[in-house]
Amino acid sequence: MENVITAIRVVPLEHYFFLSFLLFSIGVAGALLRRNILIVIMCLELMLNSVNLLLVALSAFRSDAGAQVLVFFIMLVAAAEVTVGLAILVQMKRNTNDVDINLLNRLKW
Amino acid sequence: MLYLFYLLAAISIVSAVVVVASRSPITSVIALVVCFLSIAGHYILLNAQFLAMVHVIVYTGAILILMLFVIMLLNMNTLVEQRKPLAARLMAVVTGGMLFLVLLAATRQGLGQAPETYDAGIGLVRTIGTVLFRDYLVPFEVSSVLFLAAMAGAMMLAKKEGTDNLNLPPSSEPDERAA
Structure with a gap:
């Protein structure tokens, strides 16, 4: 398994930066653009994944396994976060019969 | 190899845009599944085998199925999402684009020299x-x-408030076993 081809030898690291930043920006724009809470949660997942991708690319670039352990922990935290977020979503749909993010503006100002 | 990277990157970006732009939540979730699978492909290209497997299991196997389950449970396809005003949508796109440019500009220099040797067994x-x-x-x-x-x-959050729905309703008939 040691001689499996790795993209880090061929693909420049700047391309991974470009891809990761583009995915992160799409996630930020989507979180600002949409009003459905579920879409906002999905955009958060997209942002977390873009950061994960960049961490893995940098880990391969520097030959450091610590970054991949960090990615593992980010996945754990993302799973916990989605569980709580979806529970809030279910409760909100049950109480207001809507999933509009503008209904949750009690803490806005 | 390089073309494989470009193909996967194109799939990721297009499906991410579909996630944001789609009107139906089901389409968004399916597009997010495609995006995450392509990211798992990136991990395999980078020889991060453990993370590729964990990513497929945790994200596409658990999280997105949970989201799909919530959509179907709450019958969210019948909800009509109100769109934000045009100025707000325009500002959201501009904010994302500006963030992208700022991040690119911040990392334009200082990536450092590429090392001569890579350890392929890291992942x-x-x-x-x-x-x-x-x-x-x-x-x-x-x-x-x-x-x-x-x-x-x-x-605790998803539990129904007020009534304790685990308790059975009190039956008016006496318990037959007691008689």
């Missing part, structure tokens, strides 16, 4: 397992407490 299960259980054992154990808290919190 193997053996390496990650050794590092995880030798250097990061305490965070690993603490994360189980985090999961316990998340599980309890989700159950």
Whole structure:
């Protein structure tokens, strides 16, 4: 398994930066653009994944396994976060019969 | 190899745009599945085998199926999402684009020299397992407490308020076994 081809030898690291930043920006724009809470949660997942991708690319670039352990922990935290977020979503749909993010503006100002 | 990277990157970006732009939540979730699978492909290209497997299992196997389940449970396809005003949508797109430009400009320099040799065995299960259980054992154990808290919190949040729905309604008939 040691001689499996790795993209880090061929693909420049700047391309991974470009891809990761583009995915992160799409996630930020989507979180600002949409009003459905579920879409906002999905955009958060997209942002977390873009950061994960960049961490893995940098880990391969520097030959450091610590970054991949960090990615593992980010996945754990993302799973916990989605569980709580979806529970809030279910409760909100049950109480207001809507999933509009503008209904949750009690803490806005 | 380079073309494979470009193909996967194009799939990721297009499906991410579909996630944001689609009107139907089901389409968004399916597009997000495609995006995450392409990211798993990136991990395999980078020889991060352990993370590729965990990513497929945790994200596409658990999280997105949970989201799909919530959509179907709440019947969200019948909800019509109100769109934000045009100025707000325009500002959201501009904000994302500006963030992208700022991030690119910030990392335009200072990436450092590429090392001469790469260790291809970094992402193997053996390496990650050794590092995880030798250097990061305490965070690993603490994360189980985090999961316990998340599980309890989700159950407490999603529980119906007021009535205790676990109790059966009181029956008017006397218990037959007691008679």
